[in-house]
Structure formats: C-alpha cells, structure tokens
Amino acid sequence: MTLLGIDLGGTKIEGAIIDPQAPDRARYRLRVPTEGSRGYEHVIGQVEKVVTRLEAESGVLRPPVIGVGSPGTIDPSSGILKNSNTLCLNGRPMREDLSRRLGVEVRMANDANCFALAEATLGAARGHRVMVGLILGTGVGGGVVVDGSVLEGIHGIAGEWGHNPLRGERTPCYCGRRGCIETVFAGPALERFYRERTGEGLRLPEIAQRAEAGEAAARATLARLRSKFGEAIAAVINILDPDSIVIGGGVGNLGLLYTAETRAAVLRYVFNGELRTQFLRPALGDSAGVFGAAMLTAGSSGAVKRAGSPRARRTRSN
Numbered sequence: 623m624t625l626l627g628i629d630l631g632g633t634k635i636e637g638a639i640i641d642p643q644a645p646d647r648a649r650y651r652l653r654v655p656t657e658g659s660r661g662y663e664h665v666i667g668q669v670e671k672v673v674t675r676l677e678a679e680s681g682v683l684r685p686p687v688i689g690v691g692s693p694g695t696i697d698p699s700s701g702i703l704k705n706s707n708t709l710c711l712n713g714r715p716m717r718e719d720l721s722r723r724l725g726v727e728v729r730m731a732n733d734a735n736c737f738a739l740a741e742a743t744l745g746a747a748r749g750h751r752v753m754v755g756l757i758l759g760t761g762v763g764g765g766v767v768v769d770g771s772v773l774e775g776i777h778g779i780a781g782e783w784g785h786n787p788l789r790g791e792r793t794p795c796y797c798g799r800r801g802c803i804e805t806v807f808a809g810p811a812l813e814r815f816y817r818e819r820t821g822e823g824l825r826l827p828e829i830a831q832r833a834e835a836g837e838a839a840a841r842a843t844l845a846r847l848r849s850k851f852g853e854a855i856a857a858v859i860n861i862l863d864p865d866s867i868v869i870g871g872g873v874g875n876l877g878l879l880y881t882a883e884t885r886a887a888v889l890r891y892v893f894n895g896e897l898r899t900q901f902l903r904p905a906l907g908d909s910a911g912v913f914g915a916a917m918l919t920a921g922s923s924g925a926v927k928r929a930g931s932p933r934a935r936r937t938r939s940n
C-alpha cells in the first residue's frame with residue numbers, strides 16, 4: 623500500500639508516491655508543467671499524466687484514493703474549486719472530474735491545509751494534537767490539524783485567518799473589506815509600510831538586514847509585524863489553544879517571529895497568564911504540499927474531517 627499525493631500549483635503539478643511505513647521521504651516524485659492557459663481539460667490531463675508516469679516509474683498501480691492539494695478554496699460538499707490563481711479551474715467540479723478521469727476516489731484540500739497536515743504528521747509539529755499551520759508570505763492563509771486530521775469546516779475555510787480585521791487598520795483589501803490581516807503584515811504590506819517611510823522599495827529580507835543594522839524605519843517595520851502578528855495570532859490561540867503554530871512562507875523565515883519579544887507580544891492578547899504554544903519553523907520546505915496531499919489519504923477512515931460521511935458527500939454533490 624502506497625500513498626499518492628498531487629500538488630497542483632499555478633506553474634507545475636508535482637506528484638509523489640510515499641510509503642506510509644517511512645513517510646518522510648518520497649519514493650518516487652516527478653513534476654510536469656500545469657499549462658493553465660491551455661484550459662481546464664488540459665490541466666486535468668496533466669494530472670493524469672503525472673499519475674500514469676508515477677505508475678510507470680514505480681511499477682506500482684495507483685492506490686484507490688489519491689490526494690490533491692491546490693491553491694484556492696474547495697467547497698466540501700460539491701468539490702468545486704474557487705479563488706484559485708489558476709483561473710481556468712475556478713467553478714469546476716474538479717474532485718469529481720479528476721475522480722472520473724483517474725478511476726479512483728480523490729480527496730482535495732487547499733495548499734495551506736496540505737502544508738499544515740504535512741507539518742503536523744511528518745514535520746515540525748509531529749505528535750502535536752492541535753496545530754495551526756500558517757502561510758505568511760505574499761498572502762496570508764492557514765490550516766488547522768487536530769489529531770492528525772485537517773479540520774475543513776462547513777465552508778472549507780477553517781484556518782483562513784488572513785482576512786480577519788485588525789483593530790485600527792483601514793487599508794482596502796482585494797476581498798472587498800478593510801484592514802484585513804493580509805493588508806497589514808503579508809510581505810507586500812510590510813514592504814509598502816517601509817517604502818512609505820523611506821521612499822525606498824526594498825524586499826523584506828533586506829529590510830530585516832537594515833533593522834539589524836539599527837535603521838529606524840526598518841526597525842519600525844519589524845516592530846509593526848511583531849505587534850500586529852501578536853494581536854492577530856492571539857485570536858487564533860484563544861479559540862483553538864494549539865500545541866504549536868508552524869509558520870511557513872517568506873515572512874515566516876524572519877527570525878523575529880520566534881523570539882521572546884514576539885511571544886510577549888502574543889501573550890499580551892492571550893486569555894491566559896502564560897503562553898506554552900510553540901512557534902516553529904517548517905521542517906519540510908517545498909515538499910509540504912505534495913506530502914500533505916498524500917497524507918490526505920492516510921488511514922482507512924480518511925484523513926479529512928468532515929461533517930458528513932463519504933456517502934453523504936457523494937449524494938449531496940450529485
């Protein structure tokens with residue numbers, strides 16, 4: 623028995639076969655270009671190409687369940703994808719179409735949920751009962767894993783904290799609201815904050831270097847990240863009380879997020895006198911997407927926590 627995961631990205635589709643007995647290393651792994659400009663059917667065909675090539679390379683037939691991770695939101699009841707940056711996939715019943723084409727059951731989750739599941743089961747948060755995986759980069763997303771299962775939610779948005787409002791913030795967001803977390807401390811938001819003070823367009827790693835050298839505007843930018851992150855993540859901690867929070871994405875690379883000062887900024891808003899939740903760097907790097915997709919299929923009862931049984935799901939989506 624093997625696990626097969628597909629990471630369906632905007633530029634490439636990656637597939638991996640994983641041995642559940644030794645799941646921290648892919649036995650076979652390959653990628654093909656997504657070529658989303660050639661349309662939906664073409665992308666479905668590219669996924670099929672990954673699966674058939676993996677079969678040919680490994681000599682192992684595809685398992686009865688395949689996991690697929692993709693940016694965007696997958697409606698849990700219909701399997702329809704929305705908000706994907708590969709535009710031709712939006713509004714399509716992708717889970718069913720893939721299932722029909724591949725002749726197997728397909729489980730889908732968004733890329734943040736796959737990241738969280740991989741880090742919770744194979745990576746930095748291994749063994750933790752409740753974990754939150756954050757994507758903190760050009761956008762802000764996240765996923766929640768409880769006892770090894772992704773918490774999906776009735777809308778498929780569990781863990782999506784990036785569009786919660788922050789107090790006192792008014793910057794318009796592409797989602798139509800104002801003051802969303804994403805407009806305050808996603809990478810581009812921090813770079814904009816620095817540019818407005820200095821007139822200089824620098825990337826975040828350079829701003830962090832300047833902060834270390836003591837430059838005032840750079841230090842103010844990172845201080846803003848620390849205090850706003852503290853406020854934003856404390857809300858998540860007050861609701862889920864996780865063992866750990868794994869921070870992926872470009873902003874997650876900043877050492878500042880793992881310091882005692884940042885913990886103090888979080889604790890300021892936590893409904894408790896101490897903070898034991900660990901903030902961890904991801905352990906799996908780029909592999910988290912495809913590993914998380916494969917782990918969607920681990921376990922006989924299914925790794926994705928849902929409101930209904932698989933049978934109820936099929937009935938609803940007919």
Ligand SMILES: [Zn+2]
Pocket residue numbers: 784785795796797798799802804
């Ligand atoms: Zn927003």
